[in-house]
Amino acid sequence: MANPRYWRENPSRYNLIGKRCENCGTVHFPPREICPKCRRKSIGKMKSHKLSGRGKVYSFTIVHEPMPDFSLMKPYIMAMVEMEEGVRLTGQIVDCEPARLSIGMEVEATLRKLGQEGSSGIIRYGYKFRPR
Amino acid sequence: MMFGHGEKDVGIVTYGAYIPRFRILPEEIARVWGENGEAMKNGLMIFSKSVPYPDEDVITISVEAARNALARADLDPEEIGAVYVGSESHPYAVKPSGTIVAEAIGASHFITVADYEFACKAGTAAMQTSMGLVSSGMAKYSLAIGADTSQGAPGDALEYSASAGGAAFIIGKEGVIARINRTLSFTSDTPDFWRREGQPYPSHGGRFTGEPAYFRHVATCAGELMKVQGTQPSDYDFAVFHQPNGKFPTRVAQQLGFEKKQYETGLTTPYIGNTYSASMMIGLSAILDVAKPGQKVLGVAFGSGAGSDAFDITITDEMENYNKAAAPTVKSLVERSELLDYGRYAKFKGKIVMKE
Numbered sequence: 267m268a269n270p271r272y273w274r275e276n277p278s279r280y281n282l283i284g285k286r287c288e289n290c291g292t293v294h295f296p297p298r299e300i301c302p303k304c305r306r307k308s309i310g311k312m313k314s315h316k317l318s319g320r321g322k323v324y325s326f327t328i329v330h331e332p333m334p335d336f337s338l339m340k341p342y343i344m345a346m347v348e349m350e351e352g353v354r355l356t357g358q359i360v361d362c363e364p365a366r367l368s369i370g371m372e373v374e375a376t377l378r379k380l381g382q383e384g385s386s387g388i389i390r391y392g393y394k395f396r397p398r
Numbered sequence: 399m400m401f402g403h404g405e406k407d408v409g410i411v412t413y414g415a416y417i418p419r420f421r422i423l424p425e426e427i428a429r430v431w432g433e434n435g436e437a438m439k440n441g442l443m444i445f446s447k448s449v450p451y452p453d454e455d456v457i458t459i460s461v462e463a464a465r466n467a468l469a470r471a472d473l474d475p476e477e478i479g480a481v482y483v484g485s486e487s488h489p490y491a492v493k494p495s496g497t498i499v500a501e502a503i504g505a506s507h508f509i510t511v512a513d514y515e516f517a518c519k520a521g522t523a524a525m526q527t528s529m530g531l532v533s534s535g536m537a538k539y540s541l542a543i544g545a546d547t548s549q550g551a552p553g554d555a556l557e558y559s560a561s562a563g564g565a566a567f568i569i570g571k572e573g574v575i576a577r578i579n580r581t582l583s584f585t586s587d588t589p590d591f592w593r594r595e596g597q598p599y600p601s602h603g604g605r606f607t608g609e610p611a612y613f614r615h616v617a618t619c620a621g622e623l624m625k626v627q628g629t630q631p632s633d634y635d636f637a638v639f640h641q642p643n644g645k646f647p648t649r650v651a652q653q654l655g656f657e658k659k660q661y662e663t664g665l666t667t668p669y670i671g672n673t674y675s676a677s678m679m680i681g682l683s684a685i686l687d688v689a690k691p692g693q694k695v696l697g698v699a700f701g702s703g704a705g706s707d708a709f710d711i712t713i714t715d716e717m718e719n720y721n722k723a724a725a726p727t728v729k730s731l732v733e734r735s736e737l738l739d740y741g742r743y744a745k746f747k748g749k750i751v752m753k754e
């Protein structure tokens with residue numbers, strides 16, 4: 267059985283559903299129950315907010331010593347992506363040669379396999395990014 | 399006729415396709431196995447085939463196709479009443495692909511979901527079920543997906559054709575861009591191709607199964623549908639058939655009396671290989687990419703085992719208002735490609751045994 271906490275977060279992981287603070291307008295991902303800027307003023311004002319999936323590469327690194335789930339993709343790109351809504355997400359960039367990648371490049375979210383618990387375990391899915 | 403005509407007019411409300419971006423050439427596969435690449439290429443009429451990245455499977459491909467379909471339509475995913483994913487390469491033997499697909503497109507939890515299997519025609523079986531649900535009023539919209547990441551055993555003839563891709567059709571009564579005037583199926587017990595539970599690669603009866611399996615089922619199903627509809631090949635602007643390779647659909651089209659200008663638009667296998675459950679549906683998507691109101695389409699899928707599903711389709715005026723540009727066309731998905739050598743291909747497809 268998959269980790270229950272991980273599993274409960276699947277809908278937000280698949281669909282990039284974060285929370286928007288109705289007090290200051292900041293969008294948070296992963297979803298948070300309290301806005302760190304507004305604290306108590308944000309209580310009851312955190313509304314579900316689906317990100318557009320579009321963003322720009324803010325920074326990136328090429329990974330040459332991968333985790334086991336990523337060994338077939340080595341070397342691969344991990345990037346911090348600034349989403350249209352302002353929030354920054356970390357994720358792998360796929361469908362892109364490392365040489366083609368640049369800061370500021372426009373990317374969009376896609377659903378891919380994140381890993382699996384061996385050949386008999388659960389398969390984990392979630393967002394990655396690719397050039398637009 | 400026992401099957402194929404509903405109470406109410408239904409059709410395709412929106413559609414989307416997806417093809418992974420990697421390709422391998424037949425010459426490269428032949429180089430490794432000591433075969434004649436030129437002969438394979440010309441014999442199968444396959445010039446390249448698509449290969450999924452290691453993090454792609456039927457579920458991710460289905461989600462891509464379904465999201466492309468939703469992007470083009472002004473449709474609330476919560477109005478979808480059913481999700482059916484047809485494939486012969488579902489990632490799980492037990493746990494429906496559709497459960498993850500439905501969650502990932504933002505569908506309601508109060509829907510019915512099931513995975514379908516019927517070799518290469520599981521996606522069109524899903525379309526037919528969707529037609530029934532919508533026609534009867536049980537669902538407003540129903541999502542039918544055909545997707546596969548098929549495997550041919552290394553060195554087997556199938557390795558030159560088995561590829562990956564998906565197509566998603568949302569069936570409904572309102573906002574129909576392509577009306578399905580009628581569907582019809584032809585099914586028999588024909589052991590042309592199979593895979594036993596737990597086996598990684600399929601088995602097949604070899605070349606001689608073409609006639610009793612593919613040609614008999616496709617030609618009979620298409621012929622019967624045209625008879626029932628009172629149509630003939632010249633009444634259709636486009637025709638698309640299941641495409642295990644480039645040769646079979648070309649030959650069956652010619653046998654039935656279709657001309658190149660009718661079948662070339664939907665013929666995508668020469669460039670992407672056989673996407674199995676998605677094959678006819680991607681071809682149909684390529685036709686919808688260019689079709690104009692009033693034009694007629696004949697689509698015939700085939701699944702080994704064996705059966706054919708045929709569809710008589712008319713493009714409606716709604717196509718004029720349809721936001722086609724909101725998702726990539728099949729042509730752009732075919733063109734967006736990067737070549738692999740056999741080593742990377744084998745690694746991507748998990749053909750190399752790794753230490754756990």
Ligand SMILES: [Zn+2]
Nearest residue numbers: 287290301304
């Ligand atoms: Zn705030």
